[in-house]
Amino acid sequence: MEFEFKENSSDGTDGSPVDLNLRFRHAGDLTGEPPTRAFSEISIKVPWGHIAGKWYGPQTVQPILGLHGWQDNAGTYDLLVPLLSPDVAFLSIDLPGHGLSSRLPDGCYYNSVDNLYVIRLIMKQYKWEKVSLIGHSMSSIIAFVFAAVFPDKVDMVIGIDALKPHQRPYPAVIRTMETRLDEFLREDERNRSKTEPPSYTYDELIERVYLGSFHSVNKELCKHILARNIQKSGKYPDKFFFCRDRRLKFYNYAIGSQELCVEMAQRITCPYLFIKATNSSYFEDKKYYDEVLEVLLKKPNFEYVEASGSHHLHLNNPEAIIDPVNKFIHRFGPAAVAAARKKAKEAAESKL
Amino acid sequence: MTAVPADAKLIGHNEQQQQQQQPQEQPMDVRINMPWGYVVGRWYGNRQVRPILALHGWLDNLGTWNTLLPLLPKHLGVLCIDLPGHGYSSKLPEGIAYHFVDYLCVILRIMEEYGWQKVSLMAHSMSAMLCFIFASLYPHRLDMLISIDIVKTRYRKPPSQIDYLRTNIERYMIEDERFANAKRQEPPAYTWQELEHVLHKGSAGSVPLENCHHILDRNVAKSTKYPDKYFFSRDGRCKYYFEFHTSPPFAAELARTIRNVPYCVIKGSESNFIDDESQEVIDILRSNNPHFELHEVQGTHHVHLNNAQGVAEVINPFIMHHRPPHLETWTVDEKEELPEVVQQFALAVDEAENVKRRKRKSNL
Numbered sequence: 001m002e003f004e005f006k007e008n009s010s011d012g013t014d015g016s017p018v019d020l021n022l023r024f025r026h027a028g029d030l031t032g033e034p035p036t037r038a039f040s041e042i043s044i045k046v047p048w049g050h051i052a053g054k055w056y057g058p059q060t061v062q063p064i065l066g067l068h069g070w071q072d073n074a075g076t077y078d079l080l081v082p083l084l085s086p087d088v089a090f091l092s093i094d095l096p097g098h099g100l101s102s103r104l105p106d107g108c109y110y111n112s113v114d115n116l117y118v119i120r121l122i123m124k125q126y127k128w129e130k131v132s133l134i135g136h137s138m139s140s141i142i143a144f145v146f147a148a149v150f151p152d153k154v155d156m157v158i159g160i161d162a163l164k165p166h167q168r169p170y171p172a173v174i175r176t177m178e179t180r181l182d183e184f185l186r187e188d189e190r191n192r193s194k195t196e197p198p199s200y201t202y203d204e205l206i207e208r209v210y211l212g213s214f215h216s217v218n219k220e221l222c223k224h225i226l227a228r229n230i231q232k233s234g235k236y237p238d239k240f241f242f243c244r245d246r247r248l249k250f251y252n253y254a255i256g257s258q259e260l261c262v263e264m265a266q267r268i269t270c271p272y273l274f275i276k277a278t279n280s281s282y283f284e285d286k287k288y289y290d291e292v293l294e295v296l297l298k299k300p301n302f303e304y305v306e307a308s309g310s311h312h313l314h315l316n317n318p319e320a321i322i323d324p325v326n327k328f329i330h331r332f333g334p335a336a337v338a339a340a341r342k343k344a345k346e347a348a349e350s351k352l
Numbered sequence: 353m354t355a356v357p358a359d360a361k362l363i364g365h366n367e368q369q370q371q372q373q374q375p376q377e378q379p380m381d382v383r384i385n386m387p388w389g390y391v392v393g394r395w396y397g398n399r400q401v402r403p404i405l406a407l408h409g410w411l412d413n414l415g416t417w418n419t420l421l422p423l424l425p426k427h428l429g430v431l432c433i434d435l436p437g438h439g440y441s442s443k444l445p446e447g448i449a450y451h452f453v454d455y456l457c458v459i460l461r462i463m464e465e466y467g468w469q470k471v472s473l474m475a476h477s478m479s480a481m482l483c484f485i486f487a488s489l490y491p492h493r494l495d496m497l498i499s500i501d502i503v504k505t506r507y508r509k510p511p512s513q514i515d516y517l518r519t520n521i522e523r524y525m526i527e528d529e530r531f532a533n534a535k536r537q538e539p540p541a542y543t544w545q546e547l548e549h550v551l552h553k554g555s556a557g558s559v560p561l562e563n564c565h566h567i568l569d570r571n572v573a574k575s576t577k578y579p580d581k582y583f584f585s586r587d588g589r590c591k592y593y594f595e596f597h598t599s600p601p602f603a604a605e606l607a608r609t610i611r612n613v614p615y616c617v618i619k620g621s622e623s624n625f626i627d628d629e630s631q632e633v634i635d636i637l638r639s640n641n642p643h644f645e646l647h648e649v650q651g652t653h654h655v656h657l658n659n660a661q662g663v664a665e666v667i668n669p670f671i672m673h674h675r676p677p678h679l680e681t682w683t684v685d686e687k688e689e690l691p692e693v694v695q696q697f698a699l700a701v702d703e704a705e706n707v708k709r710r711k712r713k714s715n716l
Contacts, residue, residue, distance in 0.1 A: 047447025047532065105445040107387025109453045113594060117449065117521050124525075149518045170605035178489040181456060185464075188387065252453050256513060257599035263510030 022232050023100060023243075025054070026075060027223040030202070036224075037082040042091070044125050049102020051122065052228075053093035056081045062128055062334040063089035065119070069137030069162075069312075071212070071229075071248055073099030076136055078224040080314050083322040088329055093122070095139070097245035099228035104245070106192055109184065111252040115142045116149060123153070132334050134158040134325075136314060138251075140274075141165055145255060147272065148264035156271040156332035158325060160314050163274055164265070164292045165255040166284040184250040191247065199239035205230060208242075216280070216311040224315065258288050265295040271332040272296065273303045275321050280311040303328065382431070384465050389442025391458060393433035396421050401678065402468055403429035404496070404671075405459070409477030409654075411554070411590060413439030415566040416476060420656045423664035427677035430474070433462070437587030439570040446532050449524050450589060452596040455482050456489075463493070472496040472675060474667075476656060477625070478593070481505045485596060488606035491613050496674045498667055500656045501620045503630040503637075503646070504607065505598040513597055524592040531589055539588070541581035547572060558623070558653035566657060600632060607636040614643035614674040618663055620655035621648050645670060 026035045039054040054074050055063060068076040074092040081090050094101035096118065097110060104110060119142075123131050132155045135143035140159035147157045168176075200208065209222040217225055233239040274296070282289050296302045307313055307320040314321060330336065379396040394414055395403060408416045414432035421430055434441040435455060444450060459482075463471050470493050475483040480502035487494050508516060530539065542550065548564040559567060573585035598606065615637065619626045637644040647666045651659040690698070 047528065048445055105388060105448065107457075108445070108448050109451060109457065111449075111451050111453070111594070113517065113521075114449065116517070117525070120521060120525060121447075145517075149514055149521075170602050173602075174488060174606065174609065181453065181460060181489070185457060185460060192387070252451070254596060256510070256597065257602065259599065260510040260513055263514060267514060 024227040024230065025100070026078065027227045030223060030227050036078045039081075044093075044122060046096075046102070046118070046121055048096075048105050051093055051096065051102070051118070052100035053091050055089070055091050057084070057089040058087065059089065061087075061089045062126070062132070062338070063091035064132045064134055064329065064333060065122065066090055066092040067095065067115070067119075067133065067135040067139030067142065068092070068098070069139060070251060071098065071244060072136070072225050073228040073244070075099070075224040075226075075228050076312070076315055077134075078315070079221065080318040080322070080325075083318055083326075085326055085330065087335065088326075088333060094228060097248050099244065103191075104247070107188055109252060110245075110248055110250070111254075112138060112142060113145075113255060115139070116146050119146055120150075120153075129153070130155045130337070132156045132329075132332075132337075134160070136160040137162045137311065138253075141255075144268070145264060147270050148267040151267055151269045154270040155334060155337045156273075156328070157268075158273045158275070158328060160275050160321075161277045161280055161311055162283065163276075163289055164261045165253070167258050167261070167288045168284065180250040180252075184247060187246045187250065191245065196233060196235055197241045197243075197246075199233035199236055199241040201239055205240055205242075213312065218312075218316045221315055258291070261288070261292050262295060265292045268296070268299070268302075271301040271303075271328070272299070273305065273324065273328045275305045275307055275313075275324070277309045277311055277313045278306055279309055280313075301332075384433075384462055386436065386442065386458070386461060388436075388445055388448075391433055391436060391442070391462070392440040393431050395429055395431045397424075397429035398427060399429055401428065402466070402470075402472070403431040404472045404474050404498075404675075405462065406430050406432040407435065407455075407459075407473065407475040407479035407483070408432070408438065409479060410593065411438065411571075411586065412476070412567050413570040413586065415439070415570050416654070416657055418566045418657070419563075419660035420663060423660055423668075425668055425671050425677075428472075428671060428675055431462075433458075434570065435479070437590040439586065443531070443587040444589070447528060449520075450587075450593040452482055452485070452594065455479070456486060459486060469493070470495045474498040474500075475502075476500040477502055477653065478595070481595070484606065484610075487613050487615065488609045491610060494613050496614045496616075496671070498616045498618070498670065500618050500663070501623050501625045501653050503617050503626050504603045504633045505596055507600055507603065507629060508597050520592040520594060524589055527588045527592065531587065538575060538577055539583040541575035541578050541583045543581055544568075547582060555654065560652075560658060563654070563657055600629070603633055604636055607633040608640060610637065611640050612643065613641070614670070615641060616645045616667055616670045617647070618655060618666060619646065619648045620651045620653050622651060623653040623655070625653055643674070 024030050025041050027033065028035050037056055039056045042053050042055050044051045044053070057063065066077050068074060074094045077090070077092045084090060095115060097103045119131060130153050133143040133146065137160070140162040141164060143157045143159050144164055147154045205226055206219065206222045209226050210217060210219050229242055229244045230240040231243040233241055293304070297304060303324065305321065305324045309317050309320055379394045380399065382393045382395055384391045384393065406417050408414055413434045417430070417432050424430060436458060437443045437450060444454070459471065472495055473483045477500070480499035483497055483499060484504050487497050547568055548561050551559055551564045551568060552561050571584060571586040572582040575581040575583055634646060649655050649659060649662040649666060651662065656663045
């Protein structure tokens with residue numbers, strides 16, 4: 001198998017490809033604290049490089065695949081994972097261009113539909129027949145789409161705060177596309193220049209992450225999102241710079257129209273838990289959200305939870321959502337699925 | 353069509369200045385750098401003015417324009433390119449799928465390379481859908497658009513679109529592995545006759561057997577295992593290109609922004625690509641855009657290849673109207689008949705123009 005897997009690499013004794021003099025696997029590498037939960041730093045080979053991630057919990061069971069939001073990284077689940085059941089395995093990855101994962105080659109555009117392909121690649125590497133997904137924001141949308149496009153490849157989905165591909169007024173979509181392409185070309189060129197981008201002190205970085213998330217992430221917790229997205233400056237010894245791929249700003253979100261979203265909702269058959277943060281916006285006209293939610297609520301294995309918190313509630317106050325999450329995983333997660341399969345097999349064999 | 357001489361080499365755009373002294377009848381092979389490799393093109397005709405940029409259809413290459421090019425107006429050149437993954441252009445890296453944004457960026461990059469503020473586009477099929485988006489995003493950067501057998505981007509009903517997403521991703525994964533292994537194992541090889549049948553069938557009969565060679569020439573390579581066989585050298589992953597589908601209201605909105613762009617559409621009489629579904633957009637263009645033209649010409653989806661005469665008859669007046677020839681001289685009388693002092697003045701003006709041309713990076 002083409003991935004590296006070291007026991008307890010969070011204590012710094014692993015041989016992972018991360019250059020610990022320059023990069024940081026978790027907030028503790030920056031501040032000297034221990035990780036919120038012990039993990040192994042892993043690396044999955046993909047055609048253009050590798051995808052990095054943090055594997056929590058037992059390494060003998062299939063983990064839940066955790067995907068972060070736009071311009072975040074695997075650190076987004078740092079405060080959720082310690083609250084999971086200890087028998088649950090969790091793999092939080094950095095999407096391409098984010099965190100410690102390779103960025104796409106020069107000249108290539110980031111498209112959100114490509115993340116469906118990334119999930120299939122990871123499944124292929126680990127030989128998972130089906131995947132259990134938990135996604136936040138942009139990845140919550142991707143999990144929704146994945147469940148609709150590959151209903152036979154999904155065991156369960158947990159989505160946090162973004163239900164479906166957002167619908168925006170068409171004139172706005174057109175104007176955004178126009179400026180995005182030009183800016184992408186410029187950013188692509190800047191990527192290739194070898195000069196270091198502007199660097200900041202630790203406090204300045206925290207401030208930037210705080211502002212960049214529109215105050216959604218609590219200030220004292222920004223370090224968890226920060227750690228994997230920065231690199232030590234070569235020019236200024238006490239400073240760091242953001243090294244996530246700046247082309248990410250021009251992500252191509254085009255997935256489809258509202259009627260496509262409704263059709264997708266109808267096609268989802270897997271157990272699906274959706275958590276809406278009450279202090280976070282809908283990112284689109286609420287009527288589109290309501291229409292799709294109505295379709296989902298009719299399904300017997302769809303669960304809808306509203307919890308108090310901002311867009312990053314899984315990071316700020318995971319206690320508010322951990323109960324439904326743990327119960328859901330217990331009922332539908334990889335362990336439950338494996339047990340059900342075993343039982344079915346035994347039942348079939350006993351009939352012979 | 354005059355064949356490219358056997359010793360024509362691939363030369364870059366910067367060597368074009370030297371070429372100005374040489375006869376302009378022979379097409380010039382060009383190579384435009386892209387971050388992942390390069391895009392190859394062929395510049396036919398006049399190289400003194402900004403040419404029409406011609407884009408081929410899905411899984412074709414610049415050979416698709418072979419029969420039409422000799423019939424186009426002589427004052428304007430045509431720069432035909434092979435899109436990434438097609439013909440002789442570089443393929444996208446491993447693990448990277450082909451998306452419409454990539455092709456849009458190719459147009460923008462070519463414009464940047466040649467210093468064009470505006471572009472004139474001629475496109476077929478998939479590229480015409482792309483140019484419809486381009487026209488709507490950049491109407492101020494487009495001074496002419498000719499589309500062969502397409503008016504607008506495609507609409508897929510949601511169930512079909514979901515299935516399309518799934519097959520694209522799954523088949524892309526298989527094809528990407530083949531691409532990665534291509535260095536070690538040659539793709540399946542066919543005789544030339546077999547290839548013609550594959551292309552003919554693959555195009556649903558749109559490309560007749562006798563015209564297949566125009567497209568096959570640049571999309572296949574000689575097999576190293578079987579002396580009389582060939583394999584497809586164009587990127588197989590292009591088959592799983594991620595198109596930009598639009599819902600009818602979205603396409604209508606896009607059409608509304610194409611107000612002042614000269615837009616000529618040729619419909620192949622035997623082709624169903626332009627059907628009732630396009631009517632709304634056609635109506636919007638007819639009422640919003642004074643320079644919109646829609647003509648039906650006898651032929652299949654590849655009408656520009658099979659009935660070049662019919663197509664040229666329609667688009668030549670359109671080209672003459674929207675990209676008229678520049679004045680070559682600034683006086684009506686022959687030079688020799690002019691008084692001495694006027695002749696001297698004419699020489700001085702020409703000199704100044706030449707100096708200006710040399711100073712600018714591009715005379716386009």
